[in-house]
Amino acid sequence: MTKQTTKWFTSWFNTPFYHTLYKDRDSAEAQTFMDNLTQYLNIPEGGSILDLACGRGRHSRYLSSLGYNVTGADLSENSIAFAKQFENSNLHFEVHDMCQPTGRTFDAVVNLFTSFGYFDKDEDNLNTIKAIKADLNETGFGVIDFMNSDYVIENLVPEETKTVDGITFNLKRFVENGYIVKTIAFENDGESYQFEERVRAFSLKDFETLFDQADAYLLDVFGDYKLRKFHPKTSERLIMIFK
Structure with missing residues (x-):
């Protein structure tokens, strides 16, 4: 799920x-x-x-x-x-x-x-x-x-994995339609989760x-x-x- x-x-x-x-x-x-x-x-x-x-x-x-x-x-x-x-x-x-x-x-x-x-x-x-x-x-x-x-886009890390408190977060970053987007995917207690951060590149x-x-x-x-x-x-x- x-x-x-x-x-x-x-x-x-x-x-x-x-x-x-x-x-x-x-x-x-x-x-x-x-x-x-x-x-x-x-x-x-x-x-x-x-x-x-x-x-x-x-x-x-x-x-x-x-x-x-x-x-x-x-x-x-x-x-x-x-x-x-x-x-x-x-x-x-x-x-x-x-x-x-x-x-x-x-x-x-x-x-x-x-x-x-x-x-x-x-x-x-x-x-x-x-x-x-x-x-x-x-x-x-x-x-x-x-x-x-401008600095964030120039130095964007497209993919990254971070493990915190036993949870492994798979992060992807990209620019889309004027937004800087980060997707966060991970599993916890047998369930899969996916979230997204989307911030205007002002x-x-x-x-x-x-x-x-x-x-x-x-x-x-x-x-x-x-x-x-x-x-x-x-x-x-x-x-x-x-x-």
Whole structure:
């Protein structure tokens, strides 16, 4: 029996296998990024941050430990249920569709680790940027931390096998109709599974168009988590600061 998904981001993110595959993500690197970002943004002491598409909340938890009031929001009910065990007086989690404003305002709204560009409808990408802008207070900043699509495509590994916690994941990557696609196939407890990640290969120019359409102003662009200058061919990340 093979379990397949249609809207991959509503199902794949909700499985425990997603977190198994990506369990070795670099926490030290993520914390360094948050240190550099909050210093650059000059978020006030005790300031409010919305971590949009927060997953299980690893960035949210660290931002909370720095003394900020943090709301982590994600579409995945399972991820939010897991994250809620870490809630405290300045850290809260909620299920939320990032295409819609929360109805509150924050000193910063951050969308991290390529948590953008999943949607089938182009207007949902635009609506997400509009929602981020609507959720910023007068002095607030929006942050989108995306992959540098040109660099990813140039360095794409077509096939790879990873074994994590006894599960062997067979990964294939390719570019199709403007999307960077990864298929994930594996077996567990006698069942076969197949999932797909599909993310729009947005360039900086594409984002600039979206920002214009959303009446948002792009302030700065960085190419890595140390906030060094963005280079279209060599930077691994595309980190955009806007308001």
